[in-house]
Amino acid sequence: MDKFFNPKSVAVIGASSDHKKVGFALVKNLSENKKIKVFSVNLENKEIPDDVDLAIIAVKAELVPQILEDCGKKQITNAIVISSGFKEMGPVGKELEDKVAAVAKQNNINLLGPNCLGIIDTKSDLNASFSPHKPLPGKIALLSQSGALGTAMLDWATGEGVGFSKFISLGNEAQLNEIDFLKYLKDDDDTDSILIYLEKVSDGGEFMRLVSEITKSKPVVILKAGVSEHGSKAVMSHTGSLVPSSMAFSGACKQAGAVTVSSLREFFNVAKLLSLGVKTNKPVQNLIILTNGGGPSVVAADLVDNSKSLSLVELNENTKEELKKVLPPMAAIGNPVDIIGDALSDRYEKALDVLCEVEEADGIIVMLTPQMMTEVEATAKLLMKYKNKKMILPVFMGGPSVQAGRVALIESGLVNFAFAKDVTEALDGLTSPPAPLLDAGEGRKKKTISDSIPTESLLHQMPFNDTSKILGDFNIFINGKFLKNKDELYNSLNExxxxxxxxxxISPDIIHKTDLAAVALNIKNIEEAKKAWDQMHSINSKANIEGVLVQKMSAGREVIIGMKRDATFGPTILFGLGGILAEAIKDTTIRIAPISKDEALKMMQEIKGIKILQGMRGEPPVNFDLLADILVNLSRLALAHPEIKEIDLNPVMATDTSATIVDARVMM
Incomplete structure (x- = not known):
């Protein structure tokens, strides 16, 4: 793998003298490093030379298999196929791509692509791509399943002063994929953090295991595309509708310690923070805001207060007295510190001399708005003096008036955030601590075709007695007595x-019992029970009825606990507010099995309605320990029984002393 990034010799197969051809761009970019031997192979120079470390192929798709055969004969072990025209073009292209992968495997060639942009390594000064620019040197690796997004990111980064160690365009991943390169980047000394643009995950279990290892020492930030749900499908359970694949992905990343972002803007802003050295294991949370404008600082303060993890440092009296000595009387010396609109660079300097001594502060957001007298460039150059004393987060707001300041910041090794929201949102996103990842053993084996989730129409409900037994085997018990005959009602109520x-x-044909009058509540005696029995059977006479579940009414707050088997990550465990409004509220959180009790307790705190469970207006909190036990046991069950696709425990009635499961469905 190392020869992809440090080749001594490269053959460009499909080299061209035409400035408009990819083959020309490849040769030109590679030739900028005089230490690399670059061989041009084309119709005029058909022979592939000996002793080539890396072959880059940019020819018509149908020619690629034969060229790989020729590379194999020359003992070339690494190849990048730039060419397009493979599976992205449909079934015929997919067949050709499979052939390319097979030829590479037969010839022991590590294959990147096809349909990719290439590779860039700033440490070895390698540009094995047709990107028009090489990024600034840095410690961030960018791994992208989109070449177009990759080039946009590199171009943006150059203008914003963000440097990269490596850029890898994965293309169609006919052979090498994101897993292979993450393994390499995990131990890469030139890389301190990793940015990933993903459209698919090759192996969910291995991806989680690897990312969990990497995040112990390096932040991993992921922008996942293709997360929207197009159209609504009929679902066989509440959990089925509440766990789309996008939610499973987010839960998996959170559990593995990775940070997920939802937009390119956030992706870019997190990259800026990583370039400044911000780490997920040492987040910047306690902030001071220094500004020359009241309005922008109020907005920034609101953003900090409304964030999940950030806070404004309370300045002590000694700090305030020191600020009074160096600032004009009308300056605001709380936090934000407003040094007012006529501040020159020396006033910023005096304030920073004081604020950098505040031990409680992790970082200082330095805001600047352009006034007639504002020394934009001088203030920007001044900040370099403090970047080793405290995390300096510049927010120079404006257009042409602050451009010189932005350039000065980049030249001094800093970056600029256009707005306060850019920096607070990115800081907030980087504060999620990694969760311990348990060993799933056989439960997280590599997926086969048979492990894929069947379409909902193929799922069927497990019979109640089997459901009760399989749940009971894992200490998950359904409340109530299961009856098949009305005559059994009398004895059950007496008990x-x-x-x-x-x-x-209980019927496989009835998903939502309330909608079909298949549930009767607050039954007081045997007469009412018999009447309810008759009414339910009359209304649902065409349903396949297994029997009836009789329960003593349970009080408590309703939650849903569930499992759905994701095609990529395996069994996902869900928790949220439950009952008949579960699908409407959709206040849920998920993890990937297996989960520990600590992780179960942690995930429950993430729902928006957590205060309902923590107790309001004198109510005691629910027993989170008992709920956590159910979550852990459900994750064990899911790993032990891969034939089960979905499980609903809804509702679970939670009180301070109990967690009672009053309804359950298991889908096969």
């Missing part, structure tokens, strides 16, 4: 004692 009771119809 329960005084009501009220609930009666629920």
């Amino acid at each position: 329960y004692g005084e009501g009220p009771y609930a009666i629920k119809m």
